[in-house]
Amino acid sequence: MVISVASGKGGTGKTTVATNLAVALGPYVRLLDCDVEEPNAHLFLKPSIESVESLMTFVPAVSEEKCTYCRKCAEICRFKAIAVLGKTVITFPELCHSCYGCQEVCPEGAVYESSRKIGVVEKGRGLGDVEFVHGRLQVGEAMSPPLIKKVRSFEDHDGVTIIDAPPGTSCPVIAAVKGVDFVVMVTEPTPFGLHDLKLGVGAVRLLGLPCGLVINRSDIGNKDVKKYAKDEGIPVLMEIPFDRRIAETYSRGRLIVEESREWKERFIELYERIIRLTGKESHR
Amino acid sequence: MKELVILSGKGGTGKTSLTSAFAAISANKVLCDADVDAADLHLLMAPEIMRQTDFEGGGIAVIDKDRCSGCGRCIELCRFDAISETFEVDPISCEGCGVCVDLCPETAIDFPIQVCGQWYISNTRFGPMVHARLGIAEENSGKLVALVRQEARKIAEEQGLDMILTDGPPGVGCPVIASLGGATALLIVAEPTVSGIHDMNRAVDLARHFNVPAMVCVNKYDLNPDQAARIETGCKQNDVMFVGKIPFDPLFTKAMVEGKTVLEYAPDAQVNKVIRQLWETIQASPPMSGDV
Numbered sequence: 001m002v003i004s005v006a007s008g009k010g011g012t013g014k015t016t017v018a019t020n021l022a023v024a025l026g027p028y029v030r031l032l033d034c035d036v037e038e039p040n041a042h043l044f045l046k047p048s049i050e051s052v053e054s055l056m057t058f059v060p061a062v063s064e065e066k067c068t069y070c071r072k073c074a075e076i077c078r079f080k081a082i083a084v085l086g087k088t089v090i091t092f093p094e095l096c097h098s099c100y101g102c103q104e105v106c107p108e109g110a111v112y113e114s115s116r117k118i119g120v121v122e123k124g125r126g127l128g129d130v131e132f133v134h135g136r137l138q139v140g141e142a143m144s145p146p147l148i149k150k151v152r153s154f155e156d157h158d159g160v161t162i163i164d165a166p167p168g169t170s171c172p173v174i175a176a177v178k179g180v181d182f183v184v185m186v187t188e189p190t191p192f193g194l195h196d197l198k199l200g201v202g203a204v205r206l207l208g209l210p211c212g213l214v215i216n217r218s219d220i221g222n223k224d225v226k227k228y229a230k231d232e233g234i235p236v237l238m239e240i241p242f243d244r245r246i247a248e249t250y251s252r253g254r255l256i257v258e259e260s261r262e263w264k265e266r267f268i269e270l271y272e273r274i275i276r277l278t279g280k281e282s283h284r
Numbered sequence: 285m286k287e288l289v290i291l292s293g294k295g296g297t298g299k300t301s302l303t304s305a306f307a308a309i310s311a312n313k314v315l316c317d318a319d320v321d322a323a324d325l326h327l328l329m330a331p332e333i334m335r336q337t338d339f340e341g342g343g344i345a346v347i348d349k350d351r352c353s354g355c356g357r358c359i360e361l362c363r364f365d366a367i368s369e370t371f372e373v374d375p376i377s378c379e380g381c382g383v384c385v386d387l388c389p390e391t392a393i394d395f396p397i398q399v400c401g402q403w404y405i406s407n408t409r410f411g412p413m414v415h416a417r418l419g420i421a422e423e424n425s426g427k428l429v430a431l432v433r434q435e436a437r438k439i440a441e442e443q444g445l446d447m448i449l450t451d452g453p454p455g456v457g458c459p460v461i462a463s464l465g466g467a468t469a470l471l472i473v474a475e476p477t478v479s480g481i482h483d484m485n486r487a488v489d490l491a492r493h494f495n496v497p498a499m500v501c502v503n504k505y506d507l508n509p510d511q512a513a514r515i516e517t518g519c520k521q522n523d524v525m526f527v528g529k530i531p532f533d534p535l536f537t538k539a540m541v542e543g544k545t546v547l548e549y550a551p552d553a554q555v556n557k558v559i560r561q562l563w564e565t566i567q568a569s570p571p572m573s574g575d576v
Binding site: 038247 | 293294295296297300321322324327342343361363364376379380381382383386387418420421422423425426453454455456457458459460461475476477478479480482483486489490493494507508511534537540541543
């Protein structure tokens with residue numbers, strides 16, 4: 001069972017839901033933090049990191065001895081990551097999408113493989129024996145999808161995997177939700193929350209995935225999110241009211257399921273609702 | 285010409301609420317929404333769109349079955365697993381690298397350019413605004429961010445306006461990098477939580493990496509005054525300008541529900557004194573006052 005926790009808007013409570021859900025479900029649940037630009041789940045799960053692996057990606061390097069300056073590499077590259085100026089070849093590693101086109105097309109075998117570090121993947125075991133994996137994008141690196149895909153290679157299809165997804169609706173989000181069994185959309189009942197929720201639901205529907213809502217700070221704003229959910233037939237799975245104590249618990253890096261038995265049960269109930277909706281095996 | 289870009293690292297710290305409040309205070313500026321992926325500034329600015337233009341990203345591979353011999357070369361070449369055994373291209377997985385297009389022995393693959401969003405030039409009650417809508421699940425967000433910033437600059441030059449106020453995206457990746465190059469200064473909006481601090485630090489590192497002056501303010505500081513104090517001290521230790529703290533105030537949400545900035549909704553509220561003071565501090569900062 002693989003569940004992604006996503007949202008269009010940032011800061012609605014994805015990490016809160018993902019981490020509390022993982023810990024409520026207990027040991028051997030896997031939490032993958034795929035918000036690699038700003039990973040936060042480790043601040044709550046406090047894992048002991050057991051392994052760190054760098055993710056490298058292909059970028060071209062050119063042998064000036066073999067190069068005949070035919071420009072085929074520059075012509076095939078849609079990302080302007082390699083240029084030939086007279087008798088000089090210049091590469092722009094930060095623009096490279098690692099398609100290997102330059103290497104494929106070079107008639108002289110002058111393009112060889114070099115690499116760029118995109119980030120690191122760290123694995124460990126956190127609070128409540130949750131199995132933890134996250135990616136940390138190198139600061140200054142633009143491309144997160146390869147790192148997200150790497151983190152997702154640790155999904156456990158015979159158990160329960162919770163994915164903390166990045167905000168938005170563009171390629172990093174797609175990389176973090178594509179092919180999962182269910183998407184939990186976390187929103188807040190405000191005009192910004194609703195606007196971005198619609199975009200998020202659009203992305204999830206484009207991928208043909210089932211989804212449900214968690215409404216965070218459910219007593220602020222207005223009723224428009226609930227009306228939208230009803231009109232669109234999207235089930236509201238859970239509501240978390242605005243409570244200064246919850247906000248304060250979060251601010252200190254603590255989980256509400258650690259401090260309240262009632263909340264733990266509510267998160268387990270959230271999971272059971274998801275299982276009923278998907279009709280899949282619980283794996284718990 | 286000055287450009288202030290509002291960033292945060294973490295989402296939901298109040299970038300857009302604050303940008304809109306600054307829009308209500310400041311004169312002679314262009315507004316720019318660089319969060320093209322989940323743009324919200326227009327919900328408060330109620331822009332009247334004057335011009336709408338398609339944003340063309342890259343191409344996407346489309347295999348013509350009539351010309352295809354089924355040799356499988358494209359599947360071998362594709363590094364993004366975008367081509368199925370039956371030679372269908374998954375448009376979401378296709379990276380737009382065009383390698384299969386160029387190297388197909390039958391030249392059976394077309395590469396139509398995709399319209400992946402729209403961008404707009406609008407009028408608002410606070411002056412001109414440039415904003416955009418990236419299509420859902422589209423790539424090239426960095427390119428579109430660069431485009432809206434460039435257009436905002438053009439308008440400022442044409443109309444003799446001296447500032448661009450840019451609402452940035454969350455994170456530290458592609459669209460954020462595209463939103464900060466060449467900016468006069470960044471305002472990083474932090475929140476007093478462990479995540480807020482962690483993400484603010486990464487945003488500050490990013491600003492350093494690209495050598496753009498950054499200042500920090502804390503929003504909702506009274507939700508955890510200790511963490512807020514930690515941010516302030518951390519800034520001082522790391523030589524980052526700390527420009528102020530804003531209390532948690534439900535007025536922000538109430539104003540948003542009415543489609544207003546907090547300044548219009550409750551002009552005399554205490555929080556607005558704080559915001560005005562913050563704005564003055566930002567204007568007087570070395571990068572914004574041209575004292576660098």
